[in-house]
Amino acid sequence: MMDIVIEKKKIKNIIIRVEDGVIKVSCPKYMTKDEIHGIINKNRENIEKLRIDSENKERYKNHLFGKKLPTDDEKEVEEIYRRELPKVLDDIFDKYFKMTGLGPCEYKIRKMKIRWGTCYPTRGLININLKVCERPIKQIEAVVLHEIIHLKYAYHDKTFISECEKYMPDYRSVERELKC
Incomplete structure (x- = not known):
């Protein structure tokens, strides 16, 4: 109980x-x-x-890129996340810009309760949840790719999914892992 x-x-x-x-x-x-x-x-x-x-x-609490951190201190963990996530995101955004030709004018890292990311196509802004850095790199890539594709397609329809799968063939299975 x-x-x-x-x-x-x-x-x-x-x-x-x-x-x-x-x-x-x-x-x-x-x-x-x-x-x-x-x-x-x-x-x-x-x-x-x-x-x-x-x-x-x-399951991924106090992890960095899928690996357990040696500390459980929330303040220290957040400092690590804020220091390490931008380095990884810069590389991932660059990778998918080269593949898709799409990229935001700006991206921000924010604490969000529910979503992994948000996209504002008219402003060219993508927000990425700070907590995404707990997940393995492949899952972070899926979040970034998802938001980048939103710069071109607004809705989660078949065209959107097939566009994601064009650049990440196992996109659907990685996305399912993000929901766990």
Whole structure:
């Protein structure tokens, strides 16, 4: 049984998530503990899936390019990420510019909660999530390629995917690994 943390807020719906092996519940202020536990019990199967997803996301925590770092200190880890990621990204952007003829006017490294990257084609800007540097280089390349192709194609349609596969034949399998 996982620990449960309940936070009552001025919201309309209950939100259940799993982080670091803890069930975190945000719920309306008026809900009773019995109601909350009843909803948790009804959703055990979904919560188990969330737990597995959470563990998979933690798999690369405190890694640099897929290899475990000798430290778990968050501040130190972030400093390493900020120092090392630009070096790798410069090479990857250059590699795919030579292959595709596409490249951003500018790229930025940002902390993002959900996405690996974002692209703003009209501004020629690509943002890359700082956390991508936890992943192996091949996965980082897939993120960069994905965002570069967005400079040409806005939607994730067949044309977009085939364009990605033209430059990285195993693109789909690498992208699946990124979702774990």
